[in-house]
Amino acid sequence: AFLRLMEAPDTRRAALWAGASALAILTHYHALVITGIEGLIYLATWRMTALRTWRAGLVFVPVAGWMAFHLAMVLGYATSGQTWYHLVDSLDLVVVPLFLFGGVAMTVLVFVLLPIVARHRLVEGQPVLRWSPEVALMTAGLAATVIVVALGAIRPTFAMRYLLAYFGATSLIVPLLLRAARPLVPMAPLAAVLLLIGGAAAPLANRVIHPDTPARYAFNYQNASEWIMRQSAPRRLVFLWDNPTALLGHADKLADVGGFFFRRAGQHPEVVIPKYPLNGDPWPAVRGLVGTNGDSAVIWMADDDVPQTSKLTHPIGILHDANWNCRDFGLGHFTVLACVPHRASHP
Known part of the structure; x- marks a missing residue:
């Protein structure tokens, strides 16, 4: 919905985005972070056109009403000192990209391709990031991730699974990077597919061969x-x-x-x-x-x-x-x- 809104904004598309975002917030309050960032990106990109779709924001009124009733209980629970949170540490910072990119192999591939693509564009005098609706969504997801992880380093509020609210947005970096890298590294998309299949093959085989493994x-x-x-x-x-x-x-x-x-x-x-x-x-x-x-x-x-x-x-x-x-x-x-x-x- 956000991609369609960024491509051609109107009140109907804004209402669809607001509706999807409202449901996401009701599912998990951490979606409020990425929703706010997407809203700011939308306003910064389309300005007066975005302001003319203000009626779509009324979709968030029921969400605000529910949060006024429910959020106090959630915050009381989260700040009770009796939760499972711990402060974000160095190990968490290592695990975050592994979680977002689906494993060690894909994370390594991303960090290998990133400097290759960036260097090529700088040499060619091109911007490292070409702004598009997809890049806007990816940026919102990465910004939300950074904010939540940073807050978790200040106060115990973070669990890795909370990043699932941003996974759809942050995972866009993989196809966008592969598309940009293909002219430079033609085998990159095939390597990504093989890494994904290879990474899943061993755990899947173990489940098939040992269906009663104690780990389950x-x-x-x-x-x-x-x-x-x-x-x-x-x-x-x-x-x-x-x-x-x-x-x-x-x-x-x-x-x-x-x-x-x-x-x-x-x-x-x-x-x-x-x-x-x-x-x-x-x-x-x-x-x-x-x-x-x-x-x-x-x-x-x-x-x-x-x-x-x-x-x-x-x-x-x-x-x-x-x-x-x-x-x-x-x-x-x-x-x-x-x-x-x-x-x-x-x-």
Whole structure:
């Protein structure tokens, strides 16, 4: 919609762009950044013509109304100090282009072709960037990416997946660069296709050859739930998601999630959620809920990559209690413990 608007602006096209942008903002607030930049580019490029399409901006009124109601809750959540964000570091800066360009090989190709094309145009006395609707969209995506990453370096607000709101715009750099490089490096488009196929071939082959690879279940509690049900039919399930954001949610909603696979299998244990302070040790709360009747089970999940996860500062107490038999279904930095009383367990 933005490309069509930049090609030939009128109120209808502006309304279509505004409608698509409004839906994107309602899907993810980070789309507000690229929408604002696109609007500024549109105004700077078309000036009075753009101003005459002002009625299209009325499309954003319902979005503003919803944000007035909803944004305070989102900001309260994001600034609570209990989110998974961390400040952007040097590793994130390396990963950002890999994420945007689809992997190491394509990123290397982009950074090899960029100086070749730029040098050729400078030698020929041409502008490095020839302004067009496509370049305008790409510029908006790159600018939005820089802003969001920079803010994430100042305050913990950034997760890599938030860049998906800009992926369609930033990914334009690949076809635009290949088109510009083709007269200079005729094999560049073919190389890009081969790199894309080659980069996807190995993971795809691994999925086909090993459909049950543990990596697919690294942070999945279905296997943990099924293992517990093979041991016994617990009357109570203590479900612990060791994550700072879990402390912000409603316990009954988290309990619905924790007991899903049991209900699907026809079992209906009471699912309880331990309460403990941020950065505190969850084990005393878990121990108080399991009781002494031997009819309880525990699912304990954690991700070591999430700041303020209790596991980072407190050992998982149930692993040091001789009364419990536990199995970890996690992988790498993920922990997915399933625990049952020793007398209830069997191979």
